[in-house]
Every structure is written in structure tokens, then in C-alpha cells.
Amino acid sequence: MYKSNGIRHKTIYKAEEVVEQFEVVDARYTESERIFRVQLWKYNPCYFAREGHIDPVSLVCTFKDNQEERIEMCIEEIKYLLESSRQKIAVEVNTTLLSTYWQIGKIIVEDEELHIGDSDYKKQSIRQLSKVLTTEFGKGFSRSNIYNMCQFYLTHKDVQTVSGQLSWSHYCEIQNISDKQKRSFYEKECINSHWSVRELRRQIESSLFERLLLSDGDTNKEKVLSLALKGNEIAKPADIIRDPYVFEFLGIPEDKPFLESDLEKALVKQIENFLLELGRGFMFVGTQQRVTLGNHHYYVDMVFYNKILRSFVLIELKTTKLMPEAVGQLNMYLNYYANEVNDSDDNPPIGIILCTDKNSIDAEYALGGLSNNLFASKYVLYMPDKEQLIAEVEKVLDNWHKEET
Numbered sequence: 001m002y003k004s005n006g007i008r009h010k011t012i013y014k015a016e017e018v019v020e021q022f023e024v025v026d027a028r029y030t031e032s033e034r035i036f037r038v039q040l041w042k043y044n045p046c047y048f049a050r051e052g053h054i055d056p057v058s059l060v061c062t063f064k065d066n067q068e069e070r071i072e073m074c075i076e077e078i079k080y081l082l083e084s085s086r087q088k089i090a091v092e093v094n095t096t097l098l099s100t101y102w103q104i105g106k107i108i109v110e111d112e113e114l115h116i117g118d119s120d121y122k123k124q125s126i127r128q129l130s131k132v133l134t135t136e137f138g139k140g141f142s143r144s145n146i147y148n149m150c151q152f153y154l155t156h157k158d159v160q161t162v163s164g165q166l167s168w169s170h171y172c173e174i175q176n177i178s179d180k181q182k183r184s185f186y187e188k189e190c191i192n193s194h195w196s197v198r199e200l201r202r203q204i205e206s207s208l209f210e211r212l213l214l215s216d217g218d219t220n221k222e223k224v225l226s227l228a229l230k231g232n233e234i235a236k237p238a239d240i241i242r243d244p245y246v247f248e249f250l251g252i253p254e255d256k257p258f259l260e261s262d263l264e265k266a267l268v269k270q271i272e273n274f275l276l277e278l279g280r281g282f283m284f285v286g287t288q289q290r291v292t293l294g295n296h297h298y299y300v301d302m303v304f305y306n307k308i309l310r311s312f313v314l315i316e317l318k319t320t321k322l323m324p325e326a327v328g329q330l331n332m333y334l335n336y337y338a339n340e341v342n343d344s345d346d347n348p349p350i351g352i353i354l355c356t357d358k359n360s361i362d363a364e365y366a367l368g369g370l371s372n373n374l375f376a377s378k379y380v381l382y383m384p385d386k387e388q389l390i391a392e393v394e395k396v397l398d399n400w401h402k403e404e405t
Helices: 056-062 069-113 121-137 143-155 168-174 180-193 197-205 208-214 221-230 260-269 271-278 324-341 360-367 386-404
Strands: 002-004 007-013 036-041 282-293 296-306 311-317 350-355 373-380
Touching: 069 121, 069 143, 069 168, 121 143, 143 168, 168 180, 168 197, 180 197, 180 208, 180 221, 197 271, 208 221, 208 386, 260 271, 260 296, 260 311, 271 282, 282 324, 296 324, 311 324, 324 350, 324 373, 360 373
Parallel strands: 007 036, 311 350, 350 373
Antiparallel strands: 002 007, 282 296, 296 311
16 A cells, blocks of 8 residues: 555555455545555566665556556567577577587498498498497487488588588488489478478478479479479469379368369368468468459459469369369459459469369460460379379480480
């Protein structure tokens, strides 16, 4: 209790349980001795008390609806410092771990090279190393992990090519890929897209590298090298297209009939996995977005926005093969968005028809000559045949080499 301007104030610290019931009275008709104001203090005044007294500034700091900006700023600054320090420490620990594993791999590989003629030496050395290191340093030195360290060195002979942005678990997944260019692609794309280990594993299993190479039907050596060196660069609408799209995460049996609305609901339910499959830069806007022309209402199945291309992306879902009327309908939606929805700094919208099948000749004539960015891609409900996709890529590259010679 304290007195200010002749009026008594009863203060309550907000973390305390208030058990008293106060009567609200009209000060005009009540004796002054019975009147006092109740204030809720933000901070416990005992924290600021010195020899039983509270200084005026500390008192003001505690009043309700009178937050002390200096304290709030101090708290936010400390929180930012702690979060930054935590992240910095995590990066430093990860970088040190990767460097250590690389050096261990280097020592083992160079030692094995001195005993090339002894076929059993590698197995014996790794077995003995695993036993000794586990006894001395604990977990992390199983035979399989020591073998991974050796592979880590062999796939990254220059330690400068090792990125601290990826964890050891990421590298264990990537180094199992034998093809150097494919391995480089997944490493770069993992950094660019901030994939978790689970997401990286899924993209490898779904043959993303091969699907990107085959998406526009123009696979060549330059495209392979570009993907390997830079990852999937997104500079134009065609760069976000994949063919096929893989929806294995929906869990829909391949032979089960379903409606377009069922597919849409399933994709929304698994929106995080769908965004991963769509690629970098996609943000979900909504489903069944209305387009009004005259007195007629139409609805776009799914609308996204790609922040890299700064474009709306309109997706139409079809449970049949590509039909010409679907192209005309989506083209109409694109014209509407370009004129009625786009802001001045937005680029032209992009349209994608996802269908179960498409004939290359039909697609060429249906999509040809349009001024809008309109694409058609096939989708599958299962993981694609990796060997078949690899064979298709190699076939295209072989043809390219023959034409070159």
C-alpha cells in the first residue's frame, strides 16, 4: 500500500493469486478512509527494493499498461544474443566434427594405400579402430561410421569443398551416390533448399536429379554440369517444372479410382510434402480460388506464389490424361490473374496442369502458341523406377554426343 496525490493505492503483483474481493464504490459518496485504487504491477517490487524503499523509476516500471521500454529492449537484446550464440556454437561444433571426420578418413585411407597388396588389411584395421576408439571415446565409431569417414575423404579430397551448412548425417546420405555430378547436385540443392535429412533422402529416392533433367525434354551435357555445379537455379518459369511429379506421400493406391476433389484434399492435408515436391520458393495461397467473369464464377484448384520468380502459380488437377479444354480453361485463369490480381511488381502468373498422362504431340499442339506461361506435367502416386529414369537420361545424352560428333 502507498499514497499518491492524497489517494491510497493497493498494489498487486500479477504473478500472485488475488484472494481478496474488492468492492467498487462511488468516491463521491464514500468516506475517503475507505477509498483506495488497485493497481496491477508488472514486476515484483521486491526485486527493486533497497532497504525497504522503492525508487520512483522502478515503481513506474511495475505499473500496468506502462511497460518499460528499456527493460523490454534489454530482454529482447539478450534473447537475440543467446539465440545467435547458440546457432554460432552449433555451426562451429558441426564444422569441427566434419573436419575431424575428414581427417580421420584421410589417415585411414592413406594408411590403407601403404598396404594395397593385403586384401584383409582394410577390414582388420577398421575393426580394430572401431574397438579402440569406442572404448576410448564412446559412441560414434562403429565400423560403418568409420567406413563413412573413409568415403567422406574419398568423395571430398579437398576439405575446402566440405560445407558446414550440412550435417554429418547429410553427408552420409549424399556420399552413397556413386555419380560425381549427381552427388554434387544433391549437395548444392540441399544447401540451397535447407533440406532436412529426411527430405534429402526422399528427394534422392524420388530421382529428383533425373526428373529435372528430363522435365523440358532438352537434356544435354551443359544442363547436367549446371545442375551439378549450382543446383536447380530458378530464373524462369520453366525452371520450377518437374516431370513427373511424385505424390507417393499421399498413400493412394495406384489402382484406386479417385476424384479431382479427393486429390486436392489429400494434397492440402499433406501440404508440407507437396511444397517440398514443388520446390524452392513456393508459398501456399489457397484452394478453390474464385475467378468471376461477368455473372459466372470459376474456381482455380490450387494457387501458390513463388517468391523467387515473384509470380502466382495456378495449378489445375486432373485425374485423366491432358485434354485441350483444360489448357483453354487454365489460360483464361492466367489472363484473369494477370489483369485483376497481380500487383505492379508481380511477374506474369504461371499455370501448371497436373494430369495422369500426356501425349507429347497432343501437348505440343495444345500448349503451343500461347503467350502465357502454361505447362503440363504428369504425376505419379508411387516412387518412379530409378533405373528407368537413369537409362532415359543416358539415352538422351548418348544421342546428344552422337549429334555432336
